[in-house]
Amino acid sequence: MKYQQLSDQIRSKSSYLCVGLDTDINKIPKHLLKEKDPIFEFNKQIIDATIDYAVAYKPNIAFYEALGIKGWESLQKTIEYLPKDVFTIADAKRGDIGNTSKMYAKAFFEQMKFDSITVAPYMGSDSVEPFLEFEDKWVILLALTSNEGGKDFQFEELKSGEKVYQKVLEVSKKWGTQENLMYVVGATRSEEFQQIRKAVPYHFLLVPGVGAQGGNLKELSKYGLNKNGGLLVNSSRGIIYASKGEDFAKVAREKAQTIQQEMKGYLEQFSEV
Ligand SMILES: O=c1ccn([C@@H]2O[C@H](COP(=O)(O)O)[C@@H](O)[C@H]2O)c(=O)[nH]1
Numbered sequence: 418m419k420y421q422q423l424s425d426q427i428r429s430k431s432s433y434l435c436v437g438l439d440t441d442i443n444k445i446p447k448h449l450l451k452e453k454d455p456i457f458e459f460n461k462q463i464i465d466a467t468i469d470y471a472v473a474y475k476p477n478i479a480f481y482e483a484l485g486i487k488g489w490e491s492l493q494k495t496i497e498y499l500p501k502d503v504f505t506i507a508d509a510k511r512g513d514i515g516n517t518s519k520m521y522a523k524a525f526f527e528q529m530k531f532d533s534i535t536v537a538p539y540m541g542s543d544s545v546e547p548f549l550e551f552e553d554k555w556v557i558l559l560a561l562t563s564n565e566g567g568k569d570f571q572f573e574e575l576k577s578g579e580k581v582y583q584k585v586l587e588v589s590k591k592w593g594t595q596e597n598l599m600y601v602v603g604a605t606r607s608e609e610f611q612q613i614r615k616a617v618p619y620h621f622l623l624v625p626g627v628g629a630q631g632g633n634l635k636e637l638s639k640y641g642l643n644k645n646g647g648l649l650v651n652s653s654r655g656i657i658y659a660s661k662g663e664d665f666a667k668v669a670r671e672k673a674q675t676i677q678q679e680m681k682g683y684l685e686q687f688s689e690v
Contacts, residue, residue, distance in 0.1 A: 418504050418532045419553060420596045420645070423621070426472040426502060427646035431681040434673060435473035435506065435623070436463065437653025438495065439480050444658055446665050456484070456491035459665075461498055463657050466670040470677035473649050474499055475506040475623075496529055504649070506557065506623065507531040512544045519547040526554045533557050535601060535623070538585050542592055549593045556598050560585050561613070563603025563626030582609075586616045595619040602641075604632020604650065610640035622648055627676075628655020634679060642688035652676065 427433050438460050442450075445459045452458040464474065476495060481488035499505055511521040511534060518536075525534045526548075533555035536545055548556045561571055561582040571582040579587070586600065595617075602613055604626030613622070622641055626632035627650055634650065641648045656676075660668035 418555075420621075422502075423472070423504055424645040426504070427684075430470065430472055430677070431684055432470055432472055432677040433642075433646050433648045433650055433680055433684075434467075434471045434676050435475050435504075435649045435651040436467050436471045436656055436673065437508075437625070437651045438463065438474055438476040438657065439653040440476070440491075440657065441480055442484065444661065446661055446663060448663055454487075454491055454494065456481070456488070457494045457498075459657075460491070460495045462666040463669050464495075464499060466666040467656065467673040468500065468503070470670075470673040471503065473504040473506060473651075475508050475651050475653070477653070478507055478509040493529060496531065505530075505532045506649075507534040510535045510537050510559065511548075512537040512540050514540070515543045515547055518544050522548045522551060522554075526551045533599070535559065538589055542589075545589065545592055549597055554597065556593060557623050558585070558589055558598065558600050560600040561602045561606050561609060563605045563630055563632065567603065567606075583612075583616065586613065590617055590620070595621075599623055599649075601625065603630075604634070604637050605630055607633050607636035607640075610637050614640055614643065618643060619645065619647070621646075623651065624648055625651040625653075628652040634676070635683065638680070638683035639687050642683060644688060646684070646688065650676075650680070 440456050449455040481492040507525045525531045535557045538558050573581045599621040602622045604624050627634050656669050656672045659672045
C-alpha cells in the first residue's frame with residue numbers, strides 16, 4: 418500500500434485505529450474451541466465486527482508462532498481474509514545480518530503478503546535495508562517502545578546530548594523515505610511526541626500502548642497527528658478481549674467504534690485531514 422492510499426483510508430473512515438490480533442487460544446471464548454480453526458474463526462469475527470472503524474490490523478506473530486504449523490496456517494488465512502484496502506502489519510520485530518533479513522522480508526512480504534513488518538534497529542543499516550527493497554512494502558522501525566524496559570537503553574544520553582532513540586530516528590530516516598519507513602512510538606511516551614514530530618514530521622508512527630497499557634489517546638494525537646493523518650494507533654487486548662463471552666465480536670465492535678469516534682474528534686481538532 419502507498420502512503421497516499423493509507424492517508425485516504427484515514428480520511429474516509431475518520432479513523433487511525435489499528436486492531437491488534439494478539440489472538441491467544443487460552444483467552445478466546447470457549448464456544449469457539451469446537452471450530453476446526455478457532456484462532457482463525459475468532460480473527461474472522463473480530464475483523465468483520467471492527468472493519469468499519471479500523472484502517473489497519475496487526476497480528477503479533479508470536480501468538481501464531483507459539484502454536485507451530487497450525488498457528489502459521491491460522492495467520493495465513495487471516496491475512497488472506499483481510500480486505501485489500503486495509504493496511505496489514507506483521508508485528509514480528511525482526512532484523513539480522515543482511516542475507517538473513519532478506520529471507521525474513523521474503524517470508525512476510527512475498528509469502529504472507531503483509532504490507533509491513535516491525536523491525537529492530539539495533540543491528541544497523543544493513544539489517545534493515547533488505548526490507549526496504551520491496552516495492553510498496555514498509556519497515557516499521559522500533560524507535561521508542563511502550564514498555565517499562567524501554568527506558569533501559571532508549572533514553573540513555575549520548576555524548577552529543579541526544580537520547581539513543583533520537584539517534585535512531587536521525588540516522589535511520591536516511592535509510593528510507595516517508596513512503597516506506599514508519600516508526601514505533603509507544604503511547605505511554607506521549608510527552609516525547611512533540612519533538613519526535615519535529616524529527617520526522619511526515620513519517621507515519623505506529624503507536625501501541627493505549628487500552629491495556631494505559632497510554633493517553635488525546636495527548637499523543639495532539640502532537641502526533643499531521644496533515645496526512647500520520648498515526649496508526651494500535652489496541653489489541655482492549656478490543657479483542659473486551660468481552661470473553663459469546664458476545665465478544667459485538668463488544669469488540671462497540672469498543673472500536675468508541676475509539677474511532679474519539680479519533681474523529683481529534684482529526685478535526687488537531688489535523689487538517
Ligand atoms: O513498543 C511496543 C511495541 C509493540 N507492542 C505490541 O503492541 C501490542 C500492544 O497490545 P495491547 O494489548 O494493546 O497492550 C502487542 O502486540 C505488543 O507486543 C507494544 O505493546 N509496545
